Amino acid sequence: MKITQMTALDVRFPMPPGAGSDSLHVDPLYSFATCKLRTDDGLEGTGITFTLGRGNEVVTAAIRAFWPFVRGHDVAELAADLGARWRAWANESQLRWLGPHKGAIHLGLAAVTGAIVDLWARSEGKPLWRLLLDLSPEQLVALADFSTISDVIDEAGALELLRERRLPEAEIAAQLERGYPGYDTSVGWLGYSRDQLVTNALSSVGRGFRAVKLKVGSPDIATDADRVAAVREAVGPEILVMVDANQCWSVPRAIEAGRALASSDVFWFEEPVHPDDVLGYRDVATALAPMRIAGGEHVPNQVVFKNFIRAGAIQVAQPDVVRLGGLPEFLGVALMAAEAGIPVLPHAGETSQIHQHLILFTRCVLGLPELPLETIPHLAEHFVDPVQIVKGRYRPPTVPGIGAALQPDSLARHAATTEVLT
Amino acid sequence: MKITQMTALDVRFPMPPGAGSDSLHVDPLYSFATCKLRTDDGLEGTGITFTLGRGNEVVTAAIRAFWPFVRGHDVAELAADLGARWRAWANESQLRWLGPHKGAIHLGLAAVTGAIVDLWARSEGKPLWRLLLDLSPEQLVALADFSTISDVIDEAGALELLRERRLPEAEIAAQLERGYPGYDTSVGWLGYSRDQLVTNALSSVGRGFRAVKLKVGSPDIATDADRVAAVREAVGPEILVMVDANQCWSVPRAIEAGRALASSDVFWFEEPVHPDDVLGYRDVATALAPMRIAGGEHVPNQVVFKNFIRAGAIQVAQPDVVRLGGLPEFLGVALMAAEAGIPVLPHAGETSQIHQHLILFTRCVLGLPELPLETIPHLAEHFVDPVQIVKGRYRPPTVPGIGAALQPDSLARHAATTEVLT
Numbered sequence: 001m002k003i004t005q006m007t008a009l010d011v012r013f014p015m016p017p018g019a020g021s022d023s024l025h026v027d028p029l030y031s032f033a034t035c036k037l038r039t040d041d042g043l044e045g046t047g048i049t050f051t052l053g054r055g056n057e058v059v060t061a062a063i064r065a066f067w068p069f070v071r072g073h074d075v076a077e078l079a080a081d082l083g084a085r086w087r088a089w090a091n092e093s094q095l096r097w098l099g100p101h102k103g104a105i106h107l108g109l110a111a112v113t114g115a116i117v118d119l120w121a122r123s124e125g126k127p128l129w130r131l132l133l134d135l136s137p138e139q140l141v142a143l144a145d146f147s148t149i150s151d152v153i154d155e156a157g158a159l160e161l162l163r164e165r166r167l168p169e170a171e172i173a174a175q176l177e178r179g180y181p182g183y184d185t186s187v188g189w190l191g192y193s194r195d196q197l198v199t200n201a202l203s204s205v206g207r208g209f210r211a212v213k214l215k216v217g218s219p220d221i222a223t224d225a226d227r228v229a230a231v232r233e234a235v236g237p238e239i240l241v242m243v244d245a246n247q248c249w250s251v252p253r254a255i256e257a258g259r260a261l262a263s264s265d266v267f268w269f270e271e272p273v274h275p276d277d278v279l280g281y282r283d284v285a286t287a288l289a290p291m292r293i294a295g296g297e298h299v300p301n302q303v304v305f306k307n308f309i310r311a312g313a314i315q316v317a318q319p320d321v322v323r324l325g326g327l328p329e330f331l332g333v334a335l336m337a338a339e340a341g342i343p344v345l346p347h348a349g350e351t352s353q354i355h356q357h358l359i360l361f362t363r364c365v366l367g368l369p370e371l372p373l374e375t376i377p378h379l380a381e382h383f384v385d386p387v388q389i390v391k392g393r394y395r396p397p398t399v400p401g402i403g404a405a406l407q408p409d410s411l412a413r414h415a416a417t418t419e420v421l422t
Numbered sequence: 423m424k425i426t427q428m429t430a431l432d433v434r435f436p437m438p439p440g441a442g443s444d445s446l447h448v449d450p451l452y453s454f455a456t457c458k459l460r461t462d463d464g465l466e467g468t469g470i471t472f473t474l475g476r477g478n479e480v481v482t483a484a485i486r487a488f489w490p491f492v493r494g495h496d497v498a499e500l501a502a503d504l505g506a507r508w509r510a511w512a513n514e515s516q517l518r519w520l521g522p523h524k525g526a527i528h529l530g531l532a533a534v535t536g537a538i539v540d541l542w543a544r545s546e547g548k549p550l551w552r553l554l555l556d557l558s559p560e561q562l563v564a565l566a567d568f569s570t571i572s573d574v575i576d577e578a579g580a581l582e583l584l585r586e587r588r589l590p591e592a593e594i595a596a597q598l599e600r601g602y603p604g605y606d607t608s609v610g611w612l613g614y615s616r617d618q619l620v621t622n623a624l625s626s627v628g629r630g631f632r633a634v635k636l637k638v639g640s641p642d643i644a645t646d647a648d649r650v651a652a653v654r655e656a657v658g659p660e661i662l663v664m665v666d667a668n669q670c671w672s673v674p675r676a677i678e679a680g681r682a683l684a685s686s687d688v689f690w691f692e693e694p695v696h697p698d699d700v701l702g703y704r705d706v707a708t709a710l711a712p713m714r715i716a717g718g719e720h721v722p723n724q725v726v727f728k729n730f731i732r733a734g735a736i737q738v739a740q741p742d743v744v745r746l747g748g749l750p751e752f753l754g755v756a757l758m759a760a761e762a763g764i765p766v767l768p769h770a771g772e773t774s775q776i777h778q779h780l781i782l783f784t785r786c787v788l789g790l791p792e793l794p795l796e797t798i799p800h801l802a803e804h805f806v807d808p809v810q811i812v813k814g815r816y817r818p819p820t821v822p823g824i825g826a827a828l829q830p831d832s833l834a835r836h837a838a839t840t841e842v843l844t
Binding site: 024025026027028029050051052053054055057058059061062065091092093094095096097098099100101102103104105106107108147148150151247250251252273274275276277278279280283298300301303304306307310311 | 446447448449450451472473474475476477479480481483484487513514515516517518519520521522523524525526527528529530569570572573669672673674695696697698699700701702705720722723725726728729732733
């Protein structure tokens, strides 16, 4: 089963007014840089990474840059040795200069790796979560790259952790039966009015969700505090309320804002400052403790995550498998977080299609707590197998693969460019 | 003087065998993603960023992504407000998702910003270093973006520093008269034999250089220690000897290597571990003190530099204006380093064309010590005004601009793609 064709697509979807808006990203046009790989026996795998529109063509070019290193390889051979292969791609001697392990080249790697993992899961006839639950601790360890994180966790430590933390099979069965809790970020965009926030939050709770997240970063902190307090009052004390500043504040301003929001019993405070500011996050976390600080959606790789964890800078880790370079690096981050006792709740808005699989892995195999996973429904219609959320809980996907396959009709209508490489 | 045309070029140069090789970058093909901007009255400005070959097309695509934000703007207006304009480009609401402030999109911004600064300097008829020495402290402060570094240095602190540190005019004149000391990295590639290293180092000293740098990261540490010791013995105790691991080691291995190299009186130990590993660098620096740890060539932005400086992770800062997003961010890093008492010695191998200007700024305006600036001569023939090094010292450039203009003949022969946008 050899890979004989790559199709790189720059796909951009129209958005409803105000949707997706936050403090810094005021006019998003949800887009996927998409990698389709085809094998000589006709199997097709799809990987995606997410952007906000402009620049999606740069990431699509990065996808194409990996074609010479994937072309002609056998899917089973890649799957059997994916950790080492991934490390070689991530450190390709010329491409790594563009990062290393960050920016467009790493986003492109995420899409390519996703397509390969999709081929792997489809070739085994399993949804990704099932594939991962069926791997042995030794196979999982071989999937990760410990070369840059061995000062925090190494192969031996990871093996021990994987052997200890897996839930008993009966608990796994019960978890799959009841589904995994979600929360819907689309209720709380910054572009929505205070009244609309309250209406949306109540509607979300009415649909069975037990958590809501609100964007903050209004021109003045009092406005944010008022909006969050209004939602807290409306939903009552039992619902988790999270806030997300999307990187807009300086360290002193984030601390001031966190103090103003604390009376609304905020479950976590997400992306208070610039996503590279490890020690800034730590200062915010120290000043606002016991308020949990969450971050990771813009953390580019496991090395930066290691620094966040070592510094005590985050209390909730939000890795995104399509910003990290794909499954091997997500695994590295999840292992470090589990070792440190930090919950892993992926940034999964537009890619909950993939992360619904990974959360079942972190819950069932790493034994991490059952806290809610994000979803954003704006793109659901474009997927072949959209997420199924019933009464606020994700149903475990049943279709083989990672869940990123897009409707042919959506691709035909929304692909700005399509390039086929053979 | 309005900008009416952008030409984005993917330029890749052939290299001599073994040249440019280090522990991780084994087969570089030196390349520039190049941005040429033309105004309605025929002035042309050139900015470049550097890559190792493959992937240069991704960065060239990133350059093109900025065209809508530059097109039609007046050069004098941009120059008068460059700090704020740059901040807006770096945070463009859709493009920033590709970073923020890192990877291909930030490299692209560096090339575009370079072309604008080149237009500015040419329009004033000054080489960049002269332009910078002529700016008032207030103008320099307006050029930087303090929004993400204000917890370390703010506008007031920067103004005070600029007013205090500038060398007396007589000292500036003497500095310009004697030129600025350099060192030639091309003597010490990892692909060269031990004998060749010794021969090259002696030749370099014979040409007037007072410092040599050697790549390390051989399969075993003893080999590295032997190579470095051989050079130290050959050049004697008066010549500075630096080593550069180019990110290849884990933290424990870097500490072990540093100890093995210490007896050769290493002036600095460059890029011991992964360039994102702030706390890893700190661990290495703590274990090897008083050996100086140098880093920064792969540090993508001023926020990460702030973390390196705050953590005590580097004792020599090596910002690269074409990896940072351009002059405004280089200025932010230089101000933070000067405030912290850390020398600024840019990564300047293939872009010493530009950094020879910036080192005169950090020396004369920020009063930083006269330590040697890197150069690598492999691409000299391709520049319109190649650096002039006499007896190991850079002569101050006299031609207006930033020094990045490439020979038309070189562009004609080596541009893989040329795209003109109007």
